[in-house]
Amino acid sequence: MIRKSVLIGNIASFGILLGMPAGEAVAQMQHDEMQSTTPKQPGQFQRIEQPLWVKAAVTAGGFGLIGLELWWFLLSKPKSRKATIERGIQEITVMVDGGYDPSQIVVQAGQPVRLNFYRKDPSSCLEEVRFPDFRIAQELPVNQTTAIEFIPDKPGKYEFTCGMNMFHGVVEVHADTGLRPPFDLVVQ
Numbered sequence: 774m775i776r777k778s779v780l781i782g783n784i785a786s787f788g789i790l791l792g793m794p795a796g797e798a799v800a801q802m803q804h805d806e807m808q809s810t811t812p813k814q815p816g817q818f819q820r821i822e823q824p825l826w827v828k829a830a831v832t833a834g835g836f837g838l839i840g841l842e843l844w845w846f847l848l849s850k851p852k853s854r855k856a857t858i859e860r861g862i863q864e865i866t867v868m869v870d871g872g873y874d875p876s877q878i879v880v881q882a883g884q885p886v887r888l889n890f891y892r893k894d895p896s897s898c899l900e901e902v903r904f905p906d907f908r909i910a911q912e913l914p915v916n917q918t919t920a921i922e923f924i925p926d927k928p929g930k931y932e933f934t935c936g937m938n939m940f941h942g943v944v945e946v947h948a949d950t951g952l953r954p955p956f957d958l959v960v961q
């Protein structure tokens with residue numbers, strides 16, 4: 774035990790001895806550098822008076838961005854589209870490009886649904902789409918159409934999201950009226 778602590782002590786002091794000159798050299802260097810650079814830089818920010826039109830343009834740009842944000846979050850409604858029925862299957866193509874388009878899909882209850890996801894967006898965020906209510910998690914290869922099929926039994930709103938829950942869409946299932954196209958187009 775004693776030998777061990779002595780050994781550690783020796784190693785430590787050796788390290789300090791080695792480190793000290795190196796530290797001094799670094800300190801010296803920094804000091805030299807500082808001395809050589811200080812006269813070149815007055816070190817203070819200089820106030821530059823901008824022309825009025827620049828100020829006006831920057832202000833207008835700022836307000837424009839605020840307006841765009843408000844529109845995006847408050848006023849832009851999700852694009853709703855009704856699936857078309859063909860041979861008893863309700864089908865629709867969903868563009869995957871910075872989100873889902875349409876992000877609101879209207880279908881009828883009790884009939885099979887086929888959603889053709891075409892993924893254009895290469896970002897990994899959209900590589901998977903999930904329908905938690907239908908226990909579906911599907912990979913979407915880029916530049917390909919991937920069909921997702923399910924039968925919505927009950928009317929309601931069923932959300933779908935990307936794998937990270939960042940992009941959202943919804944399947945709105947309306948009660949089956951028993952009517953067939955073109956009559957069911959009247960019922961919303």
Ligand SMILES: [Cu+2]
Pocket residue numbers: 897898899935936937938939940
């Ligand atoms: Cu995501």
